[in-house]
Amino acid sequence: MRGLMQDWPLTVDRIITHAARVHGSREVVARRTDGMIHRTTYEALHARSRRLSAALQRLGIGEGDRVATLAWNSERHTECWYGAMGIGAILHTLNPRLHPDQLAWISQDAASRVLILDTSFVGLIEPLRHRLPFEHYVIIAGPSEMPANSLDALCYEDWIAAADDRVEWGGFDENTACGLCYTSGTTGNPKGVLYSHRSNVLHAMMGMGKGVFGIGPDDVVMPIVPMFHANAWGLAFSCPAAGAKMVMPGGQLDGQSVYELLDSERVTLTAAVPTIWLGLLRYLREHKLQLPYLKKVVIGGSALPEAILRAFQDDYGIEVVHGWGMTETSPIGSIGGLPTGLADAGPDARIAYLLKQGRPPFGVELEIVDEAGAELPRDGETQGRLLVRGMAVAGAYFQGRGGDILDEDGFFDTGDIATIDRFGAMQITDRAKDVIKSGGEWISSIDIENIVLTCPGVVNAGAIGVPHPKWDERPVLFVEKQAGSDLSVDDLRAFLTGKIASWWMPDAFLFVDQIPLGPTGKVNKLALREMAHEVELGL
Numbered sequence: 253m254r255g256l257m258q259d260w261p262l263t264v265d266r267i268i269t270h271a272a273r274v275h276g277s278r279e280v281v282a283r284r285t286d287g288m289i290h291r292t293t294y295e296a297l298h299a300r301s302r303r304l305s306a307a308l309q310r311l312g313i314g315e316g317d318r319v320a321t322l323a324w325n326s327e328r329h330t331e332c333w334y335g336a337m338g339i340g341a342i343l344h345t346l347n348p349r350l351h352p353d354q355l356a357w358i359s360q361d362a363a364s365r366v367l368i369l370d371t372s373f374v375g376l377i378e379p380l381r382h383r384l385p386f387e388h389y390v391i392i393a394g395p396s397e398m399p400a401n402s403l404d405a406l407c408y409e410d411w412i413a414a415a416d417d418r419v420e421w422g423g424f425d426e427n428t429a430c431g432l433c434y435t436s437g438t439t440g441n442p443k444g445v446l447y448s449h450r451s452n453v454l455h456a457m458m459g460m461g462k463g464v465f466g467i468g469p470d471d472v473v474m475p476i477v478p479m480f481h482a483n484a485w486g487l488a489f490s491c492p493a494a495g496a497k498m499v500m501p502g503g504q505l506d507g508q509s510v511y512e513l514l515d516s517e518r519v520t521l522t523a524a525v526p527t528i529w530l531g532l533l534r535y536l537r538e539h540k541l542q543l544p545y546l547k548k549v550v551i552g553g554s555a556l557p558e559a560i561l562r563a564f565q566d567d568y569g570i571e572v573v574h575g576w577g578m579t580e581t582s583p584i585g586s587i588g589g590l591p592t593g594l595a596d597a598g599p600d601a602r603i604a605y606l607l608k609q610g611r612p613p614f615g616v617e618l619e620i621v622d623e624a625g626a627e628l629p630r631d632g633e634t635q636g637r638l639l640v641r642g643m644a645v646a647g648a649y650f651q652g653r654g655g656d657i658l659d660e661d662g663f664f665d666t667g668d669i670a671t672i673d674r675f676g677a678m679q680i681t682d683r684a685k686d687v688i689k690s691g692g693e694w695i696s697s698i699d700i701e702n703i704v705l706t707c708p709g710v711v712n713a714g715a716i717g718v719p720h721p722k723w724d725e726r727p728v729l730f731v732e733k734q735a736g737s738d739l740s741v742d743d744l745r746a747f748l749t750g751k752i753a754s755w756w757m758p759d760a761f762l763f764v765d766q767i768p769l770g771p772t773g774k775v776n777k778l779a780l781r782e783m784a785h786e787v788e789l790g791l
Contacts, residue, residue, distance in 0.1 A: 272298035275495030304335030315340030349771035444650030456489035507535025525553035576609035632673030688717030
């Protein structure tokens with residue numbers, strides 16, 4: 253017997269329609285590529301998104317067609333999302349931080365028909381045009397902002413002004429494809445993750461929950477994490493659904509620019525990778541500034557350094573939420589926090605627990621297994637390969653890349669090594685490909701990095717394993733110093749002594765001008781391995 257409830261498909265267009273009807277006057281604020289602040293509302297964004305839908309249809313775009321964007325977080329980029337998705341097209345976000353060869357490969361693999369891009373990326377795309385599949389280019393600009401270009405591009409504002417908002421949204425199955433985002437491709441070509449309307453709506457509702465981001469209509473949310481990075485962690489969906497004011501920072505993500513928006517717009521919640529927060533904290537300290545309105549900072553993308561956690565909590569009274577996820581998990585996989593059983597724990601125990609990646613919210617299941625696939629105990633100590641399944645987790649890659657990616661129980665292998673404790677809290681100990689295997693034991697590159705980041709004078713750090721004839725691998729640590737610092741190798745060795753096991757001590761410390769970062773802001777271990785070719789470990 254079936255239930256007798258209404259059939260109300262979970263399609264993304266319903267999110268922005270709800271925001272327009274219920275929270276229509278709530279502001280959406282954006283810093284555009286020219287640095288100017290633009291203000292609009294959900295009601296206006298809804299109407300312009302519908303015009304964009306009609307403009308796409310006039311180009312022959314319909315259900316299943318891919319519409320690519322190459323843009324920073326802005327209100328006009330958000331219009332592209334809802335305008336494409338509303339008519340059943342697939343919004344394909346391109347990451348400008350990828351190598352041009354990868355951008356070209358991804359565009360061809362997706363067979364996207366239209367590219368909508370910010371003015372700042374015209375110079376990136378023009379040399380690639382002969383390698384790209386796009387039939388139409390649209391530059392996000394008004395007539396006075398329109399740059400000279402060789403793309404025969406349409407002017408965004410003229411393009412949507414010529415259309416009207418009398419367009420039909422929805423009407424398709426909730427499992428219809430909705431968005432396409434490619435992995436960063438650190439090993440081989442990137443692979444496409446194809447989100448559905450249903451998965452995006454459920455993920456947005458999950459993100460709004462108190463145990464996750466806890467977004468409500470009284471919040472002011474600034475998604476610093478880019479919209480091309482796993483859907484801005486779902487915030488471009490969760491904020492309109494909740495009626496929260498949304499502040500879009502554009503491409504200016506230096507400490508000063510981030511602070512100015514946090515302060516002037518009275519942001520209560522924001523989210524980004526650790527490298528952004530390192531820059532903001534330096535700016536706050538240099539200028540003796542505070543953040544009186546900010547209540548919560550969500551940090552993900554890579555392991556949370558203890559120095560960042562303590563700085564936000566102790567110096568600025570701001571709650572830090574550590575999260576873990578992947579492009580394949582939409583991306584929320586787990587959220588940090590203290591279980592009720594540890595509410596009265598001491599300060600050090602609380603910090604140690606908050607540094608974990610946390611517990612999965614409802615809708616996500618986590619498991620750790622050994623190399624044979626047998627489930628391992630949840631004791632907080634046993635390490636194993638981390639598996640995940642859930643309502644917004646990929647079941648396959650676009651175009652069948654990678655073949656069958658699920659095990660017989662429907663779990664996806666994340667490629668991470670982790671522990672899970674009795675409270676269900678997960679902690680990443682390393683990437684399977686990054687863990688340092690020395691003398692038959694594992695050394696966590698993440699732990700070494702997080703500890704050394706608390707050393708005065710260190711800006712960033714990356715640990716890798718290099719081949720060793722006796723021990724298989726030994727750790728090497730790359731360090732980026734603050735300008736003017738006289739930090740030495742002896743200083744680093746002394747700082748780490750007693751904080752890590754003696755056999756974890758790096759065999760070499762290498763100072764570099766800048767730690768290389770990947771397209772999502774993580775330390776690029778592949779680049780570090782290439783830099784380490786000349787390192788000799790006493791051979």
